[in-house]
Amino acid sequence: MVYNLVLFAHILGAFGLIAAYTIEAIGLRGLRGATRRDEALLWLRISRGLVMRLAPASLGVILIAGLYMMATSWGPRGWTVVALVSFILLAAVGGVGTGLRMARIGPAVNGASDPLPDEVRTALRDRVLLLSLDVRLAIAVGILFLMTLKPSALVSVAVIVLAIAVGLVAGLLPAQRSRNEFRSAAG
């Protein structure tokens, strides 16, 4: 009974994480197109205000519930250990790739003139923000695969490596496309 409630909390945390990533994706889209200060501040309120609360809370619930289930029922199996390491990687990518950048962008937009100067717009359009989101989303889907199929350590590592590769390609592809578009627009 307790186990099932903890599993429920764990899955609820996973829902929360995906919701946070969805809001982050919408916020990033808005920020990338923002030219005015008030526009950027509105999108920042969505990304920072909502995502910065929902994502860490969800990660915390997922981790505590996951560790509980691991300790009481599963032990250190291939899939649980790889999931745990991947989960730490996912949180680190979010903190370094997005958290640090967003912490700098907030004050930069606040203190910026209107319309936003080029250097602030460049910071808002930082590709690393998109790359970070795509890689985290792909890792989360990879972990979900491990959770449901519970494969061996080797297969688990292969799944997560594949997920990271897919995330990197997805995050880098639009850059290629916009460069090509720029080239064709330039003649």
Ligand code: HEM
């Ligand atoms: C993005 C992160 C994660 C997601 C989306 C996720 C999702 C899920 C889902 C959907 C289940 C239910 C699977 C089932 O009942 O067949 C589950 C179960 C489980 N998860 Fe996670 N999880 C994540 C991270 C973790 C981490 C980091 C750990 C280890 C500390 C972990 C440990 C477990 C355990 C032990 C179960 C119980 C499996 C069972 O009773 O069948 N999870 N997870």
